[in-house]
Amino acid sequence: MAEQAARRGGAGPGPRESTAFLRDPRIRAIIYQVLVLGGVILLAVYLVSNTMTNLEQRSIRTGFGFLQSEAGFYIGETTLVNYAASDSYGRAFLVGISNTLRVALIGIVLATILGTIAGVARLSSNWLIAKLASIYVEVMRNVPLLLQLFFWYGLISAALPASRDAVAILPGTYLSRSGLQYPAPIAHWIHPWMLLSILVALGACYAYYRWAKQKQAQTGVEPRLFLPFVGFLLGFPVIVWLIGGAPMAVDMPELGAFRLVGGAAMSPEFLALLLGLTFYTAGFIAEIVRAGILAVPWGQTEAASSLGLKRSFVLRLVLLPQALRIIIPPTTSQFLNLTKNSSLAVAIGYPDLVSVGNTTLNQTGQAIECISIMMACYLFFSLSISFFMNWYNKNIALVER
Amino acid sequence: MTQTKWLAAAAAVALIGFSGSYAQAQTLNQVQDRDALRCGVNVGLAGFSIADDQGNWTGLDVDYCRALAAAVLGDADKVEYVPLSAQARFTALQSGEVDVLSRNTTWTTTRDAGLGIHFVGVTFYDGQGFMVPADLGVESAHDLSGAEVCVQTGTTTELNLADFFRANDMDLQPVVFEGFEESLNAFFGGRCQVYTTDMSGLAAIRSVDAENPEDYVILPETISKEPLGPSVRRGDDQWFAIAKWVNYALIETEELGITSENVDELRENSDNPGVQRVLGVTGDLADLLGLENDWAYDIVSQVGNYGEIFERNVGVDTPLGLERGVNALWTDGGLMYSMPIR
Ligand SMILES: N[C@@H](CCC(=O)N[C@@H](CS)C(=O)NCC(=O)O)C(=O)O
Numbered sequence: 005m006a007e008q009a010a011r012r013g014g015a016g017p018g019p020r021e022s023t024a025f026l027r028d029p030r031i032r033a034i035i036y037q038v039l040v041l042g043g044v045i046l047l048a049v050y051l052v053s054n055t056m057t058n059l060e061q062r063s064i065r066t067g068f069g070f071l072q073s074e075a076g077f078y079i080g081e082t083t084l085v086n087y088a089a090s091d092s093y094g095r096a097f098l099v100g101i102s103n104t105l106r107v108a109l110i111g112i113v114l115a116t117i118l119g120t121i122a123g124v125a126r127l128s129s130n131w132l133i134a135k136l137a138s139i140y141v142e143v144m145r146n147v148p149l150l151l152q153l154f155f156w157y158g159l160i161s162a163a164l165p166a167s168r169d170a171v172a173i174l175p176g177t178y179l180s181r182s183g184l185q186y187p188a189p190i191a192h193w194i195h196p197w198m199l200l201s202i203l204v205a206l207g208a209c210y211a212y213y214r215w216a217k218q219k220q221a222q223t224g225v226e227p228r229l230f231l232p233f234v235g236f237l238l239g240f241p242v243i244v245w246l247i248g249g250a251p252m253a254v255d256m257p258e259l260g261a262f263r264l265v266g267g268a269a270m271s272p273e274f275l276a277l278l279l280g281l282t283f284y285t286a287g288f289i290a291e292i293v294r295a296g297i298l299a300v301p302w303g304q305t306e307a308a309s310s311l312g313l314k315r316s317f318v319l320r321l322v323l324l325p326q327a328l329r330i331i332i333p334p335t336t337s338q339f340l341n342l343t344k345n346s347s348l349a350v351a352i353g354y355p356d357l358v359s360v361g362n363t364t365l366n367q368t369g370q371a372i373e374c375i376s377i378m379m380a381c382y383l384f385f386s387l388s389i390s391f392f393m394n395w396y397n398k399n400i401a402l403v404e405r
Numbered sequence: 406m407t408q409t410k411w412l413a414a415a416a417a418v419a420l421i422g423f424s425g426s427y428a429q430a431q432t433l434n435q436v437q438d439r440d441a442l443r444c445g446v447n448v449g450l451a452g453f454s455i456a457d458d459q460g461n462w463t464g465l466d467v468d469y470c471r472a473l474a475a476a477v478l479g480d481a482d483k484v485e486y487v488p489l490s491a492q493a494r495f496t497a498l499q500s501g502e503v504d505v506l507s508r509n510t511t512w513t514t515t516r517d518a519g520l521g522i523h524f525v526g527v528t529f530y531d532g533q534g535f536m537v538p539a540d541l542g543v544e545s546a547h548d549l550s551g552a553e554v555c556v557q558t559g560t561t562t563e564l565n566l567a568d569f570f571r572a573n574d575m576d577l578q579p580v581v582f583e584g585f586e587e588s589l590n591a592f593f594g595g596r597c598q599v600y601t602t603d604m605s606g607l608a609a610i611r612s613v614d615a616e617n618p619e620d621y622v623i624l625p626e627t628i629s630k631e632p633l634g635p636s637v638r639r640g641d642d643q644w645f646a647i648a649k650w651v652n653y654a655l656i657e658t659e660e661l662g663i664t665s666e667n668v669d670e671l672r673e674n675s676d677n678p679g680v681q682r683v684l685g686v687t688g689d690l691a692d693l694l695g696l697e698n699d700w701a702y703d704i705v706s707q708v709g710n711y712g713e714i715f716e717r718n719v720g721v722d723t724p725l726g727l728e729r730g731v732n733a734l735w736t737d738g739g740l741m742y743s744m745p746i747r
Contacts, residue, residue, distance in 0.1 A: 062521035062639050064499065077563045078570075078579045089567040161594045167553075181595050182553060262541070262552040262598045265576075272596065273580075353582045353591070359558070362583065366492050366559030369520040 055372070070368045071097070077363060079355045081271055093364050100360030101381055107274060107356065108343040108385070111281040115342060116335070118282060119289025124319075126294050137290065144287025150348055152284055157276035157352045164272075167263030176256050178264055183275060185257040188268035194248025198241040205240040209233050273354035277346065285342045292334045296327035328400055336393035340386050347382075357381055432504055432637070432644035433477060433695055441483050444470035445503035448488040448585060451609040452719040452727075453509050453529075462486050465718040466507040469528055469635055469652070472708045473505060476651045476700040481707040492559035492583060495520050498638055505648055507635040509603065511561045516636075523645050526652040527634040528711075529719075530731045530740050532627035533565045534604040536611060539622045541598060546626035550575035553597035557581075557588045562602050565629040589614055603631045605719065605727065612724035647694050654701045656743035657683055659710035660734055668705045683746050690746065701746075711741060 025031050059066050071094035078089050084102040087095055125137035144152075161181050165171060170180035176187040189195070209232075216227040245251075257267035300323050308322040309315075349356035357378060365374035436442050446454035446466055454464040462484075471481035487503050498506045499521050509531075510516075512524040535554075537543045546569070556563045558581050570577035580597045582588035589610065592600040600610070607623050615621050637648050658664075661680050663671055672684045681687045684705075685698035694700070708714065715732060719725045733739025 059521075062499070063518070064521035065519040076567055077558075078567045078577055078581075080579050080581055089571055161591070161596055166595045260551045261548070265551055271580075350583050351587070353580055353587065355581060359581070359583070362492060363558045363563070363581070366495075367515070367564065369495060369515070371496065 059372075065368070065370060066373070067370075068373055070364075070370055070373070075364070075367075077367065079360060080353075081274065081355050093368065096360050096364060097357070097377060100355060100357040103355055103360075104343070104346055104349075104357040104381075105385070107277055107281065107349070107354070108346050111278055111285065111342050111346070112339050114278070114282040115285040115289055115338070118286035119338075120293050122286060122290035123293025123297070126290060127297060141287045141290050144284050145291070149280060149284045149345055150351060153276055153280040153348055153352055156279045157272065160272040160276055168259065170264055176254075176267070178257055180264070181272060182263050183269050183271040183273075185264050185267050185269045187254045187256045189251070190253040190255050192248065192251040192253070194245060194251060197248065198244050201240040201244040202237065205236040208236045208240070212236070271354070273349070273352050276352055277349050277354045277356075280348075281342050281345060284345070285338050288338050288341075289335055292331055292338065293327070296329075296331035297323055299330050300326045325400075329397075332393060332397045332400070336390060336397075339389050339393065343385050343389065344382060432641045433647065436477055436504055440478060441485050442470060442474040442478065442505070443485045443487055443503045444473070445487045445489045445494055445497050445506040445508055446470065447508045448490060450509060450585075450606060451613040452605065452723060452725045453609065454486075454488075454507075456486070456488075463718065465529060465714055466509060466633075466635075468708050468714045468718065469507045469655075470505065472655055472704045473635075473648060473651045475703040475707045476654070476696055477647065479697065479699075479703050481703070490559075490584065491557055495522065498522055498636065501638065504644075505635055505637050509606065509633045510636060511603075511631045512634050512636075513561060521639045522636045523639055525635045525637060525645070525648040527632040527740075528652060528655075529605065529633045531603040531605050531631035531633050533562055533601060533629040533631055534607050534627055535624045536592075536600045536607045536621050537598060537624065539620050543622075543624065546624045546628060547573060547575075549599055551578070552599045553578045553580055554599040554601055555580050555582065555588050555592040555597040556601055557585055558583055560602070561629070561631065566601055569628045603633070605633075605725070608719075608725040608727060612726070643695055647696065650694060650746070651700075651704065653743040653746060654683065654704055655708075655711040655714065656734070656741050657746050658701065658705050659712040659741075660736065660743065663705050663710060664713060665705055665707070665709040668702060672702060679746075688747075 026035075056066060072092050074090055075093045075096045076089055077096070079087055079096060079099050081103055082099050084106060085095070085099045087099045122137045122140055125133050126141065128134045128137070160183075164179055164181050167180040167182035170178035170182070170185070172178050174186075178185045212232055213229065216229060220226045255266050255268075257264040257269075260266075304322055304326065305318055308318040313321065346356055347358040350359045350362065353359070361374050361378040365371050368374070444467075446462065446464075449455050450464070452464055454462060454466040456462045467484075467486070470484045470486070474484045475481040487497065489497050489503075489506070489508055494506055494508055494510065495516070497503050505525075506522070507528075509529070511531075512527065516522065517524050535546050535549065537549075537552075543549065550570075550573075554566060554577060556566055556579055563579070563581060566577070566579065569575075580591060582591060588600070591597060593615065600607070602610070604623070604627060611618050611621050611623060635648060635652070637645050639645075658668075661677070661683060663680060663683065668684070671680055672686060675681060675684075675686075678687070682690065684702045685691055685700065691698045691700050697703075709717070712729075712734075715729065716722065719727045721728060729737070729739060731740045733741060735742040
């Protein structure tokens with residue numbers, strides 16, 4: 005319509021033309037969007053400013069300045085970030101974030117492994133294994149996670165003895181109501197370097213892998229991968245450790261006045277949360293894996309077998325790569341769920357982000373600030389996981405010719 | 406549990422965001438229109454606020470609610486109790502869900518000046534202590550280094566705990582719970598060797614929640630000051646004044662010897678000018694507060710004076726078995742002191 009008007013009008017803007025562009029659906033769409041956006045922004049501005057004035061009039065403290073003041077409370081678990089009660093609220097948040105990431109990352113790895121095993125097991129030709137796997141999957145998916153957490157936590161506190169009578173499951177490693185306590189090497193300057201050497205070893209593995217593929221392409225012989233990998237990953241740190249003078253000092257858990265002290269520990273709260281999240285999420289991942297494998301046409305298996313491939317090769321080389329395309333996107337959302345579900349930690353007293361955030365909220369009274377920080381953190385975690393998984397998906401996707 | 410708390414917080418945020426320009430909230434009118442006082446209390450702490458299986462609430466904090474309802478509505482039973490966890494309590498008061506918060510809450514600077522609330526006074530002078538299983542053989546809080554301590558978050562308790570261990574250079578392994586139940590289960594289940602909260606709370610937990618009270622000892626040290634008292638929302642001076650003077654009336658009547666038993670007789674026959682003023686026989690104090698003349702009479706006749714409330718709920722003849730101690734009247738060497746009602 006606008007085009008017509010333009011053609012007819014030809015010279016200079018007439019009165020008809022000035023309104024004609026309003027009838028262009030594209031332009032109208034833009035105008036509507038601008039109006040809606042403007043409305044949303046106005047509403048947001050109104051809400052924020054109204055909240056601020058109301059809070060001020062009620063003399064409720066506002067702003068993020070509190071993050072720098074002394075927190076004054078202890079946090080039970082500070083594995084990754086050093087923290088004392090004299091540190092700031094900001095640092096307390098960091099502890100909460102690191103505790104959330106700790107349980108979420110370990111949980112994701114374990115749930116993926118367990119879920120894959122259970123998913124494959126459900127397809128097993130062995131009746132017993134397949135049935136057990138499906139019972140597992142059904143139970144996990146149908147019992148609310150919170151109950152599962154209470155179950156694990158209750159199990160730990162009911163089944164295990166008090167810390168003073170802890171059971172030794174390995175020399176120096178004890179299980180009790182205070183959790184899992186195990187010997188830990190006493191901090192030494194060489195330790196960070198050993199960690200670094202593991203990274204280097206990973207790089208070496210990758211380089212070797214590239215070389216092996218090239219070699220296979222040229223000669224048709226596939227060089228062994230497993231032993232060299234293990235060699236790199238174990239050898240590098242051991243060599244660095246030897247260079248560092250092979251420090252042997254170990255801090256052993258010992259009986260103190262109340263309980264075993266010393267060494268390193270995993271609290272029952274952490275263990276219960278990790279078990280709960282892992283088993284629960286693995287149930288869902290198992291279904292995704294099973295569906296992914298089933299979705300690959302049977303003909304592929306037959307074709308691969310008739311080529312004379314071993315059963316394990318059929319799975320590894322033919323089925324999984326195709327199944328992964330189907331598996332990865334829904335698995336990503338399971339990873340996101342696991343991360344967000346870790347906030348149920350508050351129910352059993354594991355000091356995750358929400359728990360520390362709530363404590364801060366209660367001690368400072370600054371609800372809006374604390375809740376926004378928590379929301380921003382979870383948003384960031386979730387976006388990072390999606391981002392990484394999308395990248396991985398792109399990389400692993402079959403290049404179709 | 407978490408969900409409801411998030412909802413409550415979100416609701417509070419939304420309320421604060423949307424509520425129009427901030428007018429003086431006429432709490433007294435609202436309460437009278439509603440014909441019920443909304444009172445935030447503890448979910449269940451023997452002696453302070455606990456409901457029996459018929460839903461009847463009793464306790465020292467509950468009796469303050471009843472006294473306030475008697476003063477403003479003439480009927481101590483016209484109270485809607487809103488049980489609040491340690492974390493939800495201030496949000497509930499700020500957002501107007503309750504008219505008054507009477508839930509073993511410690512009066513501190515941060516809370517008084519930073520949360521938009523006013524503390525009304527002190528109904529119970531408390532302090533924080535520790536409880537341990539008797540078979541640990543611990544005799545002093547100073548021997549607790551290295552112990553795992555169960556504590557509830559959102560309380561002054563967790564802050565004092567940190568202060569005490571820091572000040573004495575002791576090793577602390579706190580196990581922090583959001584829920585009261587969970588923290589108690591953890592302690593009685595052996596997850597930690599020590600439980601800490603206000604001394605009165607310890608007495609209640611030991612006598613009511615413990616399977617066998619003899620198995621637990623409360624250590625002698627009091628490590629903090631915990632003046633517990635009711636609080637109201639800021640911005641309504643009249644309501645603040647009423648809440649304050651109801652508290653004083655409880656103490657003043659005890660000091661004057663007015664009890665639920667003799668109040669009728671004293672109102673008829675007493676020629677003590679102080680008694681006559683408090684009971685509204687003379688003077689116009691009630692007008693100044695915006696209440697009926699018999700406000701204090703209603704309090705004492707229906708709820709009793711502070712001493713009666715104390716003895717009934719937490720005194721030596723109750724399971725808690727607490728002495729008056731610092732909570733005695735100032736005339737008996739305690740801290741309970743009413744501003745003059747005149
Ligand atoms: N007076 C302290 C502690 C009050 C408090 O919440 N105590 C705990 C332990 S006795 C409690 O009452 N919990 C009951 C609940 O949260 O339901 C404060 O005001 O922070």
